[in-house]
Amino acid sequence: MTYVSAHLRKLIIERANQRCEYCLFPGSAALFSFEMEHIIAEKHRGTTEAENLALACPYCNRAKGTDLGSIDPETGKLTPFFNPRTQKWSDHFQMNGAEIAPLTAEGRVTVVILQFNQSERLEERKRLISAGQYS
Numbered sequence: 001m002t003y004v005s006a007h008l009r010k011l012i013i014e015r016a017n018q019r020c021e022y023c024l025f026p027g028s029a030a031l032f033s034f035e036m037e038h039i040i041a042e043k044h045r046g047t048t049e050a051e052n053l054a055l056a057c058p059y060c061n062r063a064k065g066t067d068l069g070s071i072d073p074e075t076g077k078l079t080p081f082f083n084p085r086t087q088k089w090s091d092h093f094q095m096n097g098a099e100i101a102p103l104t105a106e107g108r109v110t111v112v113i114l115q116f117n118q119s120e121r122l123e124e125r126k127r128l129i130s131a132g133q134y135s
């Protein structure tokens with residue numbers, strides 16, 4: 001894993017407004033540190049530059065790994081994940097209570113593979129929503 005400079009880390013964290021750019025988990029409520037995620041993994045020749053980095057919570061980052069996409073459960077087509085650099089979150093997902101519901105094929109593969117609605121994550125999100133920390 002390539003070293004991400006302090007300057008670049010700061011830029012990524014501020015640009016993301018200190019939230020996971022995939023599941024929107026707020027960094028202010030996290031007991032763990034967020035990670036610099038390569039949108040296109042280094043394994044696939046993704047670069048360590050601002051345009052290929054996203055702020056991600058450890059849940060999303062570990063579930064995504066070096067994957068770039070998956071098979072859309074509805075169409076059976078190979079589909080890339082949601083890209084927080086080139087796409088808008090609200091075009092691909094919406095909150096349905098504490099659940100993150102996909103609106104597109106990219107949204108569907110991202111919700112499934114990054115395990116957005118895994119039961120422990122849903123419980124944690126419910127708690128944050130009632131505390132007004134997740135909006």
Ligand SMILES: [Zn+2]
Nearest residue numbers: 020023057060
């Ligand atoms: Zn996340």
